[in-house]
Amino acid sequence: MEGVEAYGFSAAMSGAFLVSSLLFAAFNRRLREPYMDEVFHVPQAQAYCHGSFLQWDPMITTLPGLYLLSVGVVKPAAWLFGWTGPIVCSTGMLRFINLLFSAGNFYLLYLLLLKIHQKNKAVSGFQRILSALTLAIFPTLYFFTFLYYTDPGSVFFTLFAYLMCLYGNHKASALLGFCGFMFRQTNIVWTVFCAGNVVAEKLNEAWKTELLKKKDEKISAMKGSFPDLIRVLKFLIEYLTSPKNLVTLVALTWPYIILVTAFFVFVFVNGGIVVGDRSSHEACLHFPQLFYFLSFTVFFSFPHLLTPTKISKFLLSLRKHPVQYGLITVISLFLVWKFTYVHKYLLADNRHYTFYVWRKIFQRHELVKYALVPAYIFAGWSFFDTLKTKPVFWTLMYSVCLLAVTVPQKLLEFRYFILPFLVYRLNIPFPSLSRQLLELAFYIAVNMVAFFLFLNKTFQWPNSVEVQRFMW
Helix, strand or coil: CCHHHHHHHHHHHHHHHHHHHHHHHHHHHHCCCCCCCHHHHHHHHHHHHCCCCCCCCCCCCCCCHHHHHHHHHHHHHHHHHCCCHHHHHCHHHHHHHHHHHHHHHHHHHHHHHHHHCCCCCCCCHHHHHHHHHHHHCCHHHHHHHHCCCCHHHHHHHHHHHHHHHHCCCHHHHHHHHHHHHHHCHHHHHHHHHHHHHHHHHHHHHHHHHHHHHCCCCCHHHCCCCHHHHHHHHHHHHHHHCCHHHHHHHHHHHHHHHHHHHHHHHHHHHHCCCCCCCCCCCCCCCCCHHHHHHHHHHHHHCHHHHCCHHHHHHHHHHHHHCHHHHHHHHHHHHHHHHHHCCCCHHHHHCCCEHHHHHHHHHHCCCCCHHHHCHHHHHHHHHHHHHCCCCCCHHHHHHHHHHHHHHHCCCCCCCHHHHHHHHHHHHHHCCCCCHHHHHHHHHHHHHHHHHHHHHHHHCCEECCCCCCEECCEC
16 A cells, blocks of 8 residues: 555545444434344343353344454453443444444455455556445445444454455454354355355466467456356366365365354254244245345446446347347246245335335336346346456356355345445446446435434334334
8 A cells, every 4th residue: 555545545434434433423312222133132242241141032043243242342441441330331332343343344345455456557546445435335234333233243254354365364264254154144155255266266277277278268258158158167067076176175275164064063053044033034045136136236336337338238238149138038037936035024014125125116016026027137247247357267156155145035135235245346347436436426325315214204103102213
């Protein structure tokens, strides 16, 4: 980091933390008592603060990473500053943990952008800082900076693990992956992603060698046609069935293998991935979740994905490959028909934006979910078109992890899309400065609306005196 860029980043991070602190104060003035999932998280953390480590709320479905870390931060701070009484583990103090995670995420996002795009000399320091700031205030993540939820900590440890993986420190990456797993069990997928980065790198090296032997086109020139895909899959099978190659890959990824093995032991002993209340968190093959994620990504990355150039390129591709797109359409319609699930929370809880998305769009008519398939296909094409600069095996590995982290979820919940979105956004090429500024302005506007609705537009349910608020 050069001197000017270092000063610029310090100023941006300090300014962002100041604004976040002011918003944090506003949240805690308006909302002093635990809200939504905080009703479970806060008392559990307070029990740990009081030394009751065997006490557990059966309604909590995640592991105790958030509570253990909270005690590890709050207790020493209380001793250092002489705090006593209820303030030590109060709701506000526990929420402050996520404010620290938010600052850490800003720093990690910047370091990841620096590492991933280090070969792109055309990218200025200002653009890197701007992108880091934009992703740090990504609305679905930034909102939970001000509440005591697992999301900021989950993102922090997963991004940290990814960064260590990119620097080749795989033992540290696996350890951080374990911390992320303790915040949310599905983060094991991103441990597999880190291992997949190592495997994809070796595969890309071997693939380039193979192409040179055949005096064929370079890997970056692949157009993604069906014969290309068959050729890649054939090479992949041949490579992974070689005992010599498998030994090499195991030697490189053994820290991740140990963690994934421990995960399967946990699932076997626990009787499933969810701890506590499992009735509302049943796994299923909910393939349309992938379509929802692609739509979500297009919405929040529209300056990059929804452009006239993209649309014209898609229409050209449609004219060139009508049979392929026809087949994709048929498969997509079948997946929507047979694998659409509607969770009871989605229909009943009018505090979440997903309730209104489902009611205003999908429940208008039975055929709406099928009519949206062309939009899903465009979203998928635009999504993967921005990843064409990545090596083919990286894209394949990321796609597998994306399926693994989205499809098993029955509930449509935007929070589940945070990590796959951030990983995607970190790896696409830098857009023009004007598009970056547009993206930042859009995120600020969305955050302002979300904060205003949450803090000021309260409502009550019939037969209940509790104040309800709109949120992600």
